[in-house]
Amino acid sequence: MNIGVMGAGAVGCFYGALLARAGHAVTLVGRPALVRAVRADGLRLEMRGFDGTVAVDAVAGPEGLAGVDLVLFCVKSADTEEAGRALLPHLKPGAVVLALQNGVDNADRLAAVLGRPVVPVVVYVATDMAGAAHVRHHGRGDLILGPGADSERVADLLRAAAIPATVSAGVTAALWDKLIINCAYNALSAVAQVSYGTMVTVPAVRDVMADVVAEAVAVARAWDIAVADDILERVMALAAAMPNQLSSTAQDLARGKASEIDYLNGHIVRQGAALGIATPANRALLAMVKLLEAKAAA
Numbered sequence: 001m002n003i004g005v006m007g008a009g010a011v012g013c014f015y016g017a018l019l020a021r022a023g024h025a026v027t028l029v030g031r032p033a034l035v036r037a038v039r040a041d042g043l044r045l046e047m048r049g050f051d052g053t054v055a056v057d058a059v060a061g062p063e064g065l066a067g068v069d070l071v072l073f074c075v076k077s078a079d080t081e082e083a084g085r086a087l088l089p090h091l092k093p094g095a096v097v098l099a100l101q102n103g104v105d106n107a108d109r110l111a112a113v114l115g116r117p118v119v120p121v122v123v124y125v126a127t128d129m130a131g132a133a134h135v136r137h138h139g140r141g142d143l144i145l146g147p148g149a150d151s152e153r154v155a156d157l158l159r160a161a162a163i164p165a166t167v168s169a170g171v172t173a174a175l176w177d178k179l180i181i182n183c184a185y186n187a188l189s190a191v192a193q194v195s196y197g198t199m200v201t202v203p204a205v206r207d208v209m210a211d212v213v214a215e216a217v218a219v220a221r222a223w224d225i226a227v228a229d230d231i232l233e234r235v236m237a238l239a240a241a242m243p244n245q246l247s248s249t250a251q252d253l254a255r256g257k258a259s260e261i262d263y264l265n266g267h268i269v270r271q272g273a274a275l276g277i278a279t280p281a282n283r284a285l286l287a288m289v290k291l292l293e294a295k296a297a298a
């Protein structure tokens with residue numbers, strides 16, 4: 001199949017590389033430095049059991065996706081509308097679009113721009129870019145796709161490419177579960193630039209994480225989202241599973257990049273305000289990360 005990746009960063013390059021290894025024709029849309037590096041040397045995929053170059057095409061603009069049947073949309077949440085508008089004129093009428101992003105509203109925001117359904121996807125992976133065209137996998141990789149006319153067919157295609165994928169009518173709750181994990185870890189890890197294992201050794205941090213989770217659960221349940229009953233235990237368990245991990249927000253700030261915080265704790269704060277639910281812990285974490293972003297931009 002002809003497959004396009006809109007936003008060739010860590011997630012887009014990782015899944016694009018696996019699909020290319022499975023024999024699909026993959027075109028990455030990325031920034032000029034990535035395009036130059038892929039065209040010069042190919043895309044390097046480094047993961048357990050494989051370290052090598054994968055044959056993909058790379059282009060700097062979405063006009064290169066005119067012929068694709070499947071698009072993996074993998075930009076950060078703040079770029080969803082702009083990248084969606086750039087993609088729109090080049091999208092084939094029947095092409096299936098998957099949003100592989102954190103946050104809970106990217107697929108809806110993208111669908112509004114594209115004027116067609118977008119399949120929300122919960123992404124459980126740890127991956128980063130170790131160089132301009134070098135993607136490194138650190139763990140997991142499983143995807144939960146929302147239901148849709150093509151979701152089962154696409155999940156089959158993903159599984160055939162060694163990507164664990166399921167389709168779930170509970171995708172909204174799964175997106176919220178992931179959002180709550182992000183709200184608990186991302187900002188605190190970013191503010192102190194510490195790994196999850198270190199974070200949870202500090203009792204006051206565990207208390208703040210519990211407050212953040214309680215506020216987010218109150219917001220979610222007010223929207224009738226069936227958040228897992230054991231969400232706090234699941235949140236706390238992540239630190240043992242990924243003790244050395246720094247959050248993506250920590251990594252963004254360390255690189256002087258804007259983070260997705262407006263779509264993580266910021267989402268809880270906005271929704272809480274609309275619902276009349278107090279969210280002081282999420283508000284404080286949002287403020288701290290915004291302050292660091294402002295300092296970096298000054």
Ligand SMILES: NC(=O)C1=CN([C@@H]2O[C@H](COP(=O)(O)OP(=O)(O)OC[C@H]3O[C@@H](n4cnc5c(N)ncnc54)[C@H](OP(=O)(O)O)[C@@H]3O)[C@@H](O)[C@H]2O)C=CC1
Nearest residue numbers: 007008009010011030074075079083101102123125126127
């Ligand atoms: N990395 C991970 O392990 C995980 C990430 N996620 C989520 O997946 C999503 C993607 O994350 P990730 O891959 O890490 O992010 P990256 O920043 O690594 O990748 C996004 C890439 O898209 C590029 N981009 C943005 N807009 C355009 C455009 N219009 N045209 C071409 N390129 C564009 C960005 O360039 P630039 O930086 O210059 O803007 C960047 O290179 C996020 O929502 C993230 O939270 C979820 C689970 C795990």
Ligand SMILES: CC(C)(CO)C(=O)C(=O)O
Nearest residue numbers: 182185245246247248249
């Ligand atoms: C799950 C988690 C918290 C793993 O680092 C993540 O999604 C992120 O860093 O954004």
